[in-house]
Amino acid sequence: MIYTTHARRVLSDVEAVRAKLENEVGRTEWRLYWVTAVVLVRAVGHVLTKVDGAAAPVVREISNELHRRWKNANAGDSIFLDFIEQERNSILKEYEFGISEGPIPVLAKMQNSVTGEFFEQQALIGENIYRPMWSGAYEGEDGRTLLDEAISWWTTQLDCIDKESVLRLARIRQRGKKCD
Known part of the structure; x- marks a missing residue:
């Protein structure tokens, strides 16, 4: 049985916005899709606790237990703490973005095949080919890949x-039958 219906609906919207980030090249549109995706990916947890948890208290209980684990840097859930939470907070509290918003300059060291002389050449990686995170635990990772994760x-x-939820509710029902 599915007890996380509303949170899954939000997650479905994240997936829809994520798809738009793949091909969008307009700077303003891309930034707005990024903000939407990041805010929604964090909203999954809030809707899980507040809406799905209100419908089934066992969901709230479990999600609160898990949330405490997710907030612990040593629990192996770094995508929550170091991306979902951090990027959402940066956007909502400071309107700062941890992701690049334009072409990425690349410096290549090359060698002239005739003279053997080394030289540097600068180029730009196109608008939407690579969107790296600028800092933090995921520095250098494409932000869209982090959304996928x-x-x-x-x-x-x-x-x-x-x-x-199914297991806990079954245990509760089992205990109830023993009392009859």
Whole structure:
């Protein structure tokens, strides 16, 4: 049974916005899609606790337990702490972006095939080919790849919450039958 329906709906919207980031080259549009995706990827957790958790208190209980683990840097959930949480906070609290917003300059060292002389040549990686994070734990990673990882991570978490909800509710029902 699925107890995380509303959180999954938000996650579905993240996936839709993520798809738009792949081909968008307009700077303003790209930035707005990025803001939308980052805010929504964090909203999954809020909707999970507030909406799905209100419908099924066991979901709130499990998600609160997991949230404490996600906030612990040593728990192996760095995508939550170092990307989902950090990028959302930077955008909402300072309107600062951890991702590049334009072409990326690249400096290549080359060698003249005739003279053997070394020289440097600068080029730009196109508008939407590579969008690296500028700093933090994921510095150099393409932000879209991080969104993909966040989507996958949330899917795993929601699946876990649904399974654990079924198990806990079955245990509660089992205890109730013993009392009859």
